[in-house]
Amino acid sequence: MRSIIKASAVALGLASVSATALFADAHSQLTGDLIIFSDMSNPAPRAVMEGMVERFGELHPDLNIELTVIDREAYKTQIRNFLTANTPDVANWYAANRMRPYVDAGLFEDISDLWAEPEMEALASTRGAMTINGAQWGVPYTYYQWGVYYRADIFAELGLSEPSTWAEELANCQAIVDSGRACYTIGTKFLWTAGGWFDYLNLRTNGYDFHMQLTSGEIPWTDERVLATFANWRTLVDMGAFVDDHQTYSWQEALPFMVNGDAAAYLMGNFAVAPLREAGLTDDQLDFYQFVEITPGIPLAEDAPTDTFHIPAGAANKDAAREFLRFVVSPENQTIINSGDGLGQLPVNAGASVDDDKFLNQGFEMLSTNSPGGVAQFFDRDASAEMAAAAMEGFQEFMVFPENLDDILERLEETRINMQ
Amino acid sequence: MSETAHTARNADHNPSWLYRNRQSIAPWLFLTPGLIFFAFYVIIPVFQSFYISTFDWNGLGDMSELGAQVGLANYVELMDDRKFHTSLINNVKWLVLYLLAIPAGLFISLFLNQTVKGIRLYKSLFFFPFVISQVVVGLVFTWFYDPKFGLLNVALGWFGIDSINVLGDPTLATYGVILAGLWPQTAYCMILYLTGLNAVDPEQVEAARLDGAKGVRMLWHVIIPQLKPATFIAFVVTIIGALRSFDLISIMTNGGPFGSTRVLSFYMFEKSLGEYGLRMGYGAAIAVVLFLIMLVFIVYFLWSMYQEERGR
Structure with a gap:
């Protein structure tokens, strides 16, 4: 397990170099609108989401980002409507079987190409939870023990x-x-x-x-x-x-x-x-x-339930959406959003650092060293x-x-x- | 002078079709917006529900592509669905017990129909539960029933009775929710009867009094017959209210414990739109059953109103 973490850290070091290059590259290109629907409606997650949009916006000044935060419970029923009509470019959801109905109905974009990029190696622990029918359908941004x-x-x-x-x-x-x-x-x-x-x-x-x-x-x-x-x-x-x-x-x-x-x-x-x-x-x-x-x-x-971002199949600006997903999973962003003043949860990217909190440390330790059997999502996401x-x-x-x-x-x- | 006016009127000897039929067109013109909305929001969805109920479809994507036509399979499944049976039985409980709001409302309105100083204030207080949101009523009763801190169990404690968890006990929970529903519904019936009592003919009361009628006989033979229109409306709103019960259940028990307080409307929501509900067709089938039950009452109401009209 240790060696895997080390290996992915090395991979990450390489990856971050190419990521910077990629950011610089995409910088000039991303234009138009990026519409994000989010269920992070509680005060702390909301601030995290708004902060993420702000920092992403600074990287891409020509991109017009519209963020709509929907009540977390209401979101669970509204997602059915907005994935078919009035589609955003990025939407929150959950991993594993919980996303299956949307994948089967062809409402989520296959983003296996994104997962094939080397920097995604750092997310290997959640690849299984994001995989349905051999393809990946979203990226994780946080999880918790x-x-x-x-x-x-x-x-x-x-x-x-x-x-x-x-x-x-x-x-x-x-x-x-x-x-x-x-x-x-x-x-x-x-x-x-x-x-x-x-x-x-x-x-x-x-x-x-x-x-x-x-x-x-x-x-x-x-x-x-x-x-x-x-x-x-x-x-x-x-x-x-x-x-x-x-x-x-x-x-x-x-x-x-x-x-x-x-x-x-x-x-x-x-x-x-x-x-x-x-x-x-x-x-x-x-x-x-x-x-x-x-x-x-x-x-x-x-x-260890994982919360995720997806690109709806009907999204208009998929390039910008992919770029946003790359930004979400980058180690720097993962460290920021999962810190104690943010979500107070565990980052998914192995290259991100865990905030110094008694429970986060114990949880990270447990999940990375003492969970050899595997990581389940949760009953209502696995079934x-x-x-x-x-x-x-x-x-x-x-x-x-x-x-x-x-x-x-x-x-x-x-x-x-x-x-x- | 009159000659000229006559000619002028004659010059208009060929009025437009619209002008000639204005008497019969006008009402339809006024009705059109209402009819359009009624058709789009009520009539067409009713038939759509029938149609969707013959599909196995999870509500995602296009129904004709991703759904499968299954005929009456959803209804067949309903027959053996224990949760459906529970919901149906609970609906019957609601229908029967909710009607208690009518005599209770009548009693309170008779009690309040007097001229005492400050009676308006008392009437407002009794009407209050109907004005506040059902969600608030639900929360208030949830706290009232709370097994540890609730007023009910604190009061029972004074008499040395063990605490009862009304909303956590599958045999009691539905009755607990219905009781909460009766509170605002009684207030509603009370208001209907209070206005009805204003219309009671004082001469008839006078005449009955001269004939020696009083108390219950006066109430039964003189007052209540005159309150018939109010009783009818109270009956209609209470039946419809019982069948529509949803918010209280959602707030107070969320259908639980283990589904024992579900009614059809709640079950339909759970199956088709709830957090784990991805069966539009099955939900639509439940909706159709609920619609048919409501239809029985609606037809009866319309029929008795029609009889009333003809009687005049």
């Missing part, structure tokens, strides 16, 4: 240490439950949070390859190995590991349980750190550990939309009524068969 964020002060109070095996995890959890707290906070009202738990339990119980086959619909939901995953999950549910009434709360509404000390940990993406800090938890109180090993010997794999919706609803039901498992799995299996 998932893992267990926990209250170090509660662990210290109970004399616990970071677990690394399933037995330790269960022992820790029992101690936390005995102290009158829940081990994990979670809010499953919008379902996807339960998808995170399934991802990790299944990745650790059965491994990355099995997980990918399951999410792509090749393995029946009634398979014994799936049952093993749910058996592990049930151990946690039955011991009262999760907060009560989680089906009523969103992930944000579940944060106070952890802040108030009613729950000791949260399996979440790195974006949970900012609100936890804002709520008053210091870096001494808050810490992070990689989800523990369950089946010994299975290589650890992680969830097809319909399967994801049905399955995550089943996960929520399972977490409330674990005795319904057989019925739930039968329903999921029915959905899987109907889709084929």
